[in-house]
Amino acid sequence: MRRLVRACYTGASGYSYAKKAGDVAREHGFDRVALLASNENPRPPSPAAIEAATAALRETNRYPDERASALVEALRRYHGDYRFVAGAGMDGVIETVIRTIVEPGETVAASTPTFSFYGIAAAAHGAQVVNVPRRDDFSVDPAAFVEASRGAKLAFLCTPNNPTGNSVPLEDVETILEEMDGLLFLDNAYVDFADIDYRPLMRRYENLVIGRTMSKIFALAGLRVGYAFVPTWLEPFYQRAATPFALNAVSAAAAAGALADTDQVRGTLDHVREWRRRFLEEVPFRVYSSDANFVMIDVEPHTGDEVTERLAAEGVIVRSCTSFPGLGNHYIRVCIGEDWENIRFLEAITKI
Numbered sequence: 001m002r003r004l005v006r007a008c009y010t011g012a013s014g015y016s017y018a019k020k021a022g023d024v025a026r027e028h029g030f031d032r033v034a035l036l037a038s039n040e041n042p043r044p045p046s047p048a049a050i051e052a053a054t055a056a057l058r059e060t061n062r063y064p065d066e067r068a069s070a071l072v073e074a075l076r077r078y079h080g081d082y083r084f085v086a087g088a089g090m091d092g093v094i095e096t097v098i099r100t101i102v103e104p105g106e107t108v109a110a111s112t113p114t115f116s117f118y119g120i121a122a123a124a125h126g127a128q129v130v131n132v133p134r135r136d137d138f139s140v141d142p143a144a145f146v147e148a149s150r151g152a153k154l155a156f157l158c159t160p161n162n163p164t165g166n167s168v169p170l171e172d173v174e175t176i177l178e179e180m181d182g183l184l185f186l187d188n189a190y191v192d193f194a195d196i197d198y199r200p201l202m203r204r205y206e207n208l209v210i211g212r213t214m215s216k217i218f219a220l221a222g223l224r225v226g227y228a229f230v231p232t233w234l235e236p237f238y239q240r241a242a243t244p245f246a247l248n249a250v251s252a253a254a255a256a257g258a259l260a261d262t263d264q265v266r267g268t269l270d271h272v273r274e275w276r277r278r279f280l281e282e283v284p285f286r287v288y289s290s291d292a293n294f295v296m297i298d299v300e301p302h303t304g305d306e307v308t309e310r311l312a313a314e315g316v317i318v319r320s321c322t323s324f325p326g327l328g329n330h331y332i333r334v335c336i337g338e339d340w341e342n343i344r345f346l347e348a349i350t351k352i
């Protein structure tokens with residue numbers, strides 16, 4: 001019956017998931033394992049988020065509000081007066097934007113190496129995916145990006161970029177917005193860890209969507225909440241394309257609760273900044289400077305897969321970057337964990 005499955009799922013490898021903590025613990029004999037592969041917040045969600053989610057659980061006999069109006073209100077209080085749409089993770093928002101804009105057979109562009117799901121979701125929709133390589137130092141050449149994405153309905157640009165960690169300067173994003181043909185999806189999953197604010201661009205450009213997530217600094221990865229700043233013209237069409245009730249009521253309530261707890265965010269940010277600096281200074285390989293809650297490390301002459309296996313044997317799970325198209329096989333990505341996790345990682349990588 002395999003012949004019934006679409007070629008985009010039998011041919012390509014799909015999304016890469018991290019090793020499981022339980023497997024590594026069992027295989028190598030650890031009580032606890034450092035989880036540094038998925039760019040999560042190592043700390044639990046804010047008590048305000050847990051309280052709001054618990055209250056929402058009591059009303060889950062009803063379908064959620066399809067517009068997540070309470071969350072959208074909380075987003076307006078947090079960010080100011082913008083238009084928002086919300087979904088099941090930024091992944092869900094990405095899929096819906098593709099469905100809203102792109103006909104099967106049309107072109108979607110992405111600046112690579114980058115987050116794999118743009119290409120996976122676009123290909124699954126039947127789109128042609130054009131990968132636009134970054135420069136050797138992983139910066140983006142705006143003119144090359146505009147040129148290569150000519151004719152694309154939708155183009156993805158991730159800043160700070162996963163897995164390289166660098167940001168695209170505001171003026172380069174503006175150049176792209178001025179010149180490009182289609183809609184730009186600016187993925188700001190990690191922008192809370194950076195010193196750059198792209199939101200004012202929403203006031204000036206009609207061809208811009210900014211994607212955000214509650215999975216990172218807001219520590220809600222397990223609840224799957226993402227949202228986007230959208231231009232006014234797009235919102236009603238996005239709502240038509242969206243899977244009904246995709247964002248569940250518990251997750252939406254938790255997200256609204258978390259947005260009200262800025263102390264928690266500040267604590268995470270200080271911790272990440274301190275450890276990013278230490279990783280840059282103390283890791284005995286080339287560490288790329290990062291604006292995110294992770295760093296990319298060039299582990300040459302080893303391969304990323306080799307080093308990932310050796311770190312797992314030391315009780316540390318990191319991400320080998322071998323599966324990122326357009327990147328060599330000698331990089332790993334390590335996110336900032338709690339102190340004991342980071343210390344275990346530093347000790348383990350120093351042995352290699």
Ligand code: PMP
Pocket residue numbers: 038039088089090091092115158161162187189212213214215221224225226
């Ligand atoms: N964009 C980037 C760049 C990411 O790294 C991730 C998550 N790893 C996402 C989007 C998806 O975020 P979410 O958890 O909200 O689906």
